[in-house]
Amino acid sequence: MKQMTIPQAVAEALHQVMAADPAVFLIGEDLAMGGVFGAAKGLKERFGPARVVDTPISETSFLGLGIGAAMSGMKPVVEIMFCDFLGVCFDQLMNQAAKMRFLSGGTVSLPLVIRTTMGAGDGSGAMHSQSNYGLAASVAGLRVACPSNSADAAGLLKTALEGPDPVVIFEHKGLFDVETPADPELPPVPFGKARTLRQGADVTLVAIAAMVPVALAAADHLAKRGIGVEVIDPVTINPLDREAILASVAKTGRFAVLDEGAAFAGVADALVSLVVREAFRSLKAAPAAITPPHTPVPYAPALEAAWLPDAARVEAAILKMMEDV
Amino acid sequence: MNASTSSNKSAGRGRRASKPAVYEASPEELLKFYRDMLLVRRFEEKAGQMYGMGLIGGFCHLYIGQEAVCVGVQSALKDGDAVITGYREHGHMMAAGCDPKGVMAELTGRSGGCSRGKGGSMHMFDPAKGFYGGHGIVGAQVSLGTGLAFAAKYKKTDNVAVAYFGDGAANQGQVYESFNMARLWNLPVIYLIENNQYAMGTSVARASSEIELYRRGESFKIPGKQVDGMNVLAVRAAMDEAVAHCRAGKGPMILEMKTYRYRGHSMSDPAKYRTKDEVQKMRAERDPIEQLRELLLDGGHTDEAALKEMDKEVKALVADAAAFATESPEPDAAELYTDVLA
Numbered sequence: 001m002k003q004m005t006i007p008q009a010v011a012e013a014l015h016q017v018m019a020a021d022p023a024v025f026l027i028g029e030d031l032a033m034g035g036v037f038g039a040a041k042g043l044k045e046r047f048g049p050a051r052v053v054d055t056p057i058s059e060t061s062f063l064g065l066g067i068g069a070a071m072s073g074m075k076p077v078v079e080i081m082f083c084d085f086l087g088v089c090f091d092q093l094m095n096q097a098a099k100m101r102f103l104s105g106g107t108v109s110l111p112l113v114i115r116t117t118m119g120a121g122d123g124s125g126a127m128h129s130q131s132n133y134g135l136a137a138s139v140a141g142l143r144v145a146c147p148s149n150s151a152d153a154a155g156l157l158k159t160a161l162e163g164p165d166p167v168v169i170f171e172h173k174g175l176f177d178v179e180t181p182a183d184p185e186l187p188p189v190p191f192g193k194a195r196t197l198r199q200g201a202d203v204t205l206v207a208i209a210a211m212v213p214v215a216l217a218a219a220d221h222l223a224k225r226g227i228g229v230e231v232i233d234p235v236t237i238n239p240l241d242r243e244a245i246l247a248s249v250a251k252t253g254r255f256a257v258l259d260e261g262a263a264f265a266g267v268a269d270a271l272v273s274l275v276v277r278e279a280f281r282s283l284k285a286a287p288a289a290i291t292p293p294h295t296p297v298p299y300a301p302a303l304e305a306a307w308l309p310d311a312a313r314v315e316a317a318i319l320k321m322m323e324d325v
Numbered sequence: 326m327n328a329s330t331s332s333n334k335s336a337g338r339g340r341r342a343s344k345p346a347v348y349e350a351s352p353e354e355l356l357k358f359y360r361d362m363l364l365v366r367r368f369e370e371k372a373g374q375m376y377g378m379g380l381i382g383g384f385c386h387l388y389i390g391q392e393a394v395c396v397g398v399q400s401a402l403k404d405g406d407a408v409i410t411g412y413r414e415h416g417h418m419m420a421a422g423c424d425p426k427g428v429m430a431e432l433t434g435r436s437g438g439c440s441r442g443k444g445g446s447m448h449m450f451d452p453a454k455g456f457y458g459g460h461g462i463v464g465a466q467v468s469l470g471t472g473l474a475f476a477a478k479y480k481k482t483d484n485v486a487v488a489y490f491g492d493g494a495a496n497q498g499q500v501y502e503s504f505n506m507a508r509l510w511n512l513p514v515i516y517l518i519e520n521n522q523y524a525m526g527t528s529v530a531r532a533s534s535e536i537e538l539y540r541r542g543e544s545f546k547i548p549g550k551q552v553d554g555m556n557v558l559a560v561r562a563a564m565d566e567a568v569a570h571c572r573a574g575k576g577p578m579i580l581e582m583k584t585y586r587y588r589g590h591s592m593s594d595p596a597k598y599r600t601k602d603e604v605q606k607m608r609a610e611r612d613p614i615e616q617l618r619e620l621l622l623d624g625g626h627t628d629e630a631a632l633k634e635m636d637k638e639v640k641a642l643v644a645d646a647a648a649f650a651t652e653s654p655e656p657d658a659a660e661l662y663t664d665v666l667a
Contacts, residue, residue, distance in 0.1 A: 053510075055506065056502070056505055058499075058505065058506065060502060061467075061471065061499045062468075062502075063468070064469050064471070064503070065468055065469075065506065066472060067468070067469050068409070068457070068469035068470060068473045068476070068486075069472040069476040071457055071472070071473065072457070072476040072477075074475075074476045076472075091462055091465060095461070095462050095465065096460070096462070099448075102664045103444040103448035103458075104444065104450035105439065105440035105441035105443055105444065105450075105664060107439075107440070107450050107451070107452060108450050108457070109667065140665055141665055141666065143666065163667065164667040165666045
C-alpha cells in the first residue's frame with residue numbers, strides 16, 4: 001500500500017489508462033499545467049497536447065464536444081473545475097449526455113467521464129463550494145460517484161472508463177490534502193457497492209465523501225458512550241447500494257444520513273425516504289438527515305464552520321435518536 | 326429575396342455574399358437529386374397526413390420546402406463523415422439513406438421505430454449511416470457536432486462533420502463557444518445554417534442584430550458563405566468547397582443556406598406571423614423540386630412520363646413505410662427500463 005492523496009491517485013490512474021487506451025483523452029481548463037489541483041500532473045508532458053486538451057472557458061461547448069466525441073467512439077475525460085460550474089453546462093449534462101442512449105434506443109453509447117470537484121470548508125464562497133451530486137443523481141441516465149479516499153477516486157475513474165455510460169465523479173476538495181492508503185496498481189472499484197467502514201449494532205449512519213471522516217470521528221466518540229454506530233460509505237450515489245443500507249437498518253433499527261448536499265430534495269431526503277418506505281417496520285426511531293442548512297455556502301470562516309456538519313452535530317442527532325425509544 | 330424578412334440592417338456595408346456557383350451535375354446525378362428531394366417531400370407529406378389522423382403525437386416539425394439543403398449537403402459527403410442536426414431531421418435522415426420505415430415507425434411510437442419508440446420525432450439516430458441525431462434542444466447539437474469533428478481529427482482521418490442548425494439556434498451562446506474552439510484547433514466541421522427565415526414565429530430580423538448569418542464567424546476567423554438553399558446545385562457546389570476546405574485541414578467553415586419552410590414551425594403552428602402570399606410566392610417561384618424538374622425537362626434528360634413513374638415509385642416506398650409504422654406493435658412496457666444505462 002502506498003499513501004496517496006486523491007489528486008495523486010487520479011493522476012496516476014490517468015497515466016495508466018491513457019498509456020493503455022489511445023481512445024482516452026482529457027479535456028478541460030488548465031490541464032496542461034497539471035490541473036489546478038494536480039490531478040493531471042505530468043500527463044501533457046507524457047501524452048502531448050492532442051490528448052491533454054486545454055480549453056477556453058466554455059464549459060457548455062467543451063462538455064458538448066466531449067459528448068460528440070464519445071458518440072463516435074472516443075473516451076473523453078472532461079474536467080469541470082468546480083461542480084458549481086455544472087450550472088453553466090447543465091443542459092449538456094441533463095439533456096444530451098443523460099438521454100442519448102435512451103433516445104437512440106440503445107444505438108448510441110456514451111463512454112464519457114466527467115470529473116469535477118466539490119465541497120465547502122476552504123473559504124471559496126457560494127459559487128466554488130457546493131456539493132451538488134444530488135442534482136446529477138436526480139437525472140435518469142447518469143452514473144454518479146462520490147469517492148471518500150484516494151483508492152476509490154482512482155478505482156472509480158477506471159471503472160467509469162471501462163463502461164459505456166456517462167459518469168460524473170465528484171471529488172471533494174476537502175479531502176485533497178489527506179493521504180490515504182492505496183494499492184499502487186489502483187484496481188478498478190465497482191459502482192453500486194457500498195463499504196461498511198465500521199460495524200455497530202445501534203445506528204446505521206450513511207456518510208458521503210468528506211462526511212465519511214466526520215462520521216467515523218462521531219462513531220468513535222459515541223462508542224465511548226456505549227453506542228454502536230455502523231458507518232456506511234455508499235461510494236456511488238447512482239447506482240446506489242440499497243441492499244447494503246437496508247440490511248444494516250434491519251439490524252440496527254435506526255438510520256441517519258450525513259450529507260453535505262442539499263438540505264431539501266437532495267440525497268439525504270432520498271435516503272430517508274428509501275429507508276422509511278422499505279424498512280419502516282424495522283425502525284425504532286425517526287430517521288435523521290444531517291445536512292447543512294438550506295442556504296448558500298457562506299464565506300466567513302465562522303459562518304462556514306457553522307454551516308458544515310461536524311462530529312458534534314452528528315453525535316447530538318444520534319443521541320436524540322437513542323432517547324426516542 | 327422576397328420571402329426574407331426584408332430588413333436592410335446589413336445593407337450598405339459594401340460586403341456581399343460570394344458569387345453564386347452551381348455544381349455541374351451529370352444527368353444521372355440530376356435525376357438522383359430529384360428523386361432524393363421527392364422522397365423527403367413525400368415522406369413529410371405523409372407524416373403530416375398521419376399526424377392529422379392522430380397516428381403521430383407530440384411535436385412534428387416538417388421539412389417541406391428545405392429539401393435542396395439536406396440532399397445537396399449529403400451528396401457531397403463520403404463514408405465516415407458525420408452529420409448531426411436539430412429536431413427537424415426527418416429529411417436529413419432520408420438523405421442519409423436511413424430506412425424510411427424505421428423513421429416513420431418512430432414517429433408513430435412503435436417498436437419498429439429506429440429508437441424503438443422512445444425518441445419520437447425529434448430524437449432519432451443512425452450512427453451506421455453517419456447520422457448522429459436528431460436533437461431537441463436548440464443549438465446543443467452544434468457542440469456535439471464539433472465533438473464529432475474533434476474525433477475525426479483525433480483519429481487522424483480526413484473525415485468531416487456537418488453540424489446543421491437553424492437561424493434560431495444561431496442565437497444560442499454555445500454556437501459561438503464551438504466556433505471558437507473549432508477554429509482554434511482547426512477542426513473539420515461545417516457549420517451549416519439552415520436559415521428558413523423563422524425561429525418558430527420570430528423572423529430573423531426581429532431576433533438578430535446581424536442578419537447575414539454567414540458572417541457570424543468573422544470574429545473567429547471562420548470563413549462563411551451565403552448560399553441559395555432552394556437550389557440543390559448551389560448547395561452542392563458550396564458543400565464541395567467547404568468539404569475540401571475541411572479535408573485539407575484548414576478548419577471549420579460556415580455555410581448559410583437561405584431556405585424556406587412551407588409549413589408551420591411544427592404541426593400545431595398555424596404560422597400567422599407571415600402572409601399566405603409570402604409562402605405562395607416562394608412555392609411558385611423558388612420551389613427546389615420544381616426548379617430541378619424544369620431543368621431536367623428543359624435539358625431533355627427525362628420526360629414527364631418518367632418523372633411520373635419516379636413519383637409513383639417514391640410514393641409506394643413512403644406508403645410501405647406508413648403501413649409498417651401503422652402495423653408495427655406498440656413497444657412493450659418493459660422498454661421503459663431499457664437503454665437508460667447500459
